[in-house]
Amino acid sequence: MAGPETSPAEAILEVENVSLRFGGVQALSEVSFDVQSGEVRAIIGPNGAGKSSMLNVINGFYHPQEGSITFKGVTRRRMRTHEAAAQGIARTFQNIALFRGMTTLDNIMTGRNLKMKRNFLLQALYLGPARREEMEHREFAERVIDFLEIQAIRKTPVSRLPYGLQKRVELGRALAAEPDMLLLDEPMAGMNTEEKEDMCRFILDVNGEFGTTVVLIEHDMGVVMDISDRVVVLDYGRLLADGTPDEVRRNPLVIDAYLGTVRD
């Protein structure tokens, strides 16, 4: 597969022989790859290649008919989405899925929900421990806001924000959960160059400063080749190639898939 540094012991996520069908449609067939702790891993492929399905399998939206997913040493076939979140998987969506009625801050605070342990009676009465807990989480949320440079829109309902900022808030909500692994579904889709550059910087900072493992789907090849350590290429639900950006770029199968050449 990839370079010599690959060793299964360091893998935070292992996808083994995953097959997923919707009725007669084969969305994924026998896909296997791994993600190492602390790397930026990209999943690329033409439209309909099964990239989003792959992410949905990883965080439990879809349950594959065959194969297994091993995250942090725990193997599973079926897991519910909220359990995946509890294990440290956070994600963003291709079509932004923010809580539109809430402010930026509230959206980011929902990312802290899992970490809040106090009894709801204490919370309702806003008593001692619950109050302290709320403050701590609020502080963390503010750190995320500072990090993403969205202080100015803290109190703005997200439905009023422009697209690029909404994407950033969504990233913030995912970061607020302090995930071990971050799944980003086309984080740069629909952005202009400047917004893309910002987003790249945030992703690299998250990865570099907090050591968060990142798995991302992206169509912008320039971005993918720049920021990812290794790349998985899917086509028609099958694994086409897996390796460093350079290896993938030179792989004739990949070139075919993208340019549509027929080879014998």
Added chain:
Amino acid sequence: MEILNAFFVSPFVDMAEYPVFFAEVVANGFLTGIMYSLVALGFVLIFKASETFNFAQGVMVLFAALTLVGLQERGVPTWLAIGITVGVMVLLAMAIEKVMLRPLVNQDPFILFMATIGLTFFLEGFGETLWGSNVKRLDVGIPERPLEVPLGGDFMLLNEFDLWAAGIGAVMVLGLALFFHRTTIGRALRAVADDHQAAMAVGISLRTIWVVVWSVSGVVALVAGIMWGAKSGVQFSLSLIALKALPVLILGGLTSVPGAIVGGLIIGIGEKIGEVYWGPLVGGAIENWFAYVLALIFLLFRPQGLFGERIIERV
């Protein structure tokens, strides 16, 4: 001239002339209004969590009251019976989640709405099969004495029962407001209302939230059932008070807890005043239609209600 005078002048003259009587009318309307709010709250809770109008809310009121009376009739002491009924409503919520909501996850809200209509018929039949369909008297031991409240040298006549009902209603409303604004569950609930998928992705269990919401609205239904049942007997028509909650919801906005309360109060007070001061002019029964006419006017000028979220459509 005569007519104009009768409609637009003399009622106000009456109000000014006998302020204590006017205060009594307002107070009575206020107390009835709180009871309307209580029923409307049940709707708001479920609407907030699933964007669905729960057609079965009225029948849940009936079902809770029937269960309570049925247990009492079999010799269970009142407090224990209330506790058991709460348990039954929680069980009902779990069953609804498992049988109705889970298979319909991510469906259009309208489909869920149709499912709640089905639930209405089921609960109605189920309740009457279990507990019988005759009219029952519900007595939970709240005193029903008339009370004379001194006011400006005169006395205002109130029913002690209404005061109790208002007090209990106020406590419930306050409790619910704190629950939804301060707690993690409350925030999770608002998240679920906005986006199912995203809520799951941040680690919120849809099932837990649904069970919590339906349980809470079941308990609200029980309280409403106790209050209304004690007033007018437990029978099928109890489920029709849900119809009175509709104008309350239109006034207050479907998504707002404070809206349900203010809406209930406006309608309670408004219809009492209308009945007492204008009723004789049109042959009475204003109480029966006042709420709906008010709702109609609101629909024309402010369809989102007093506190509802603004309806903004991007084109």
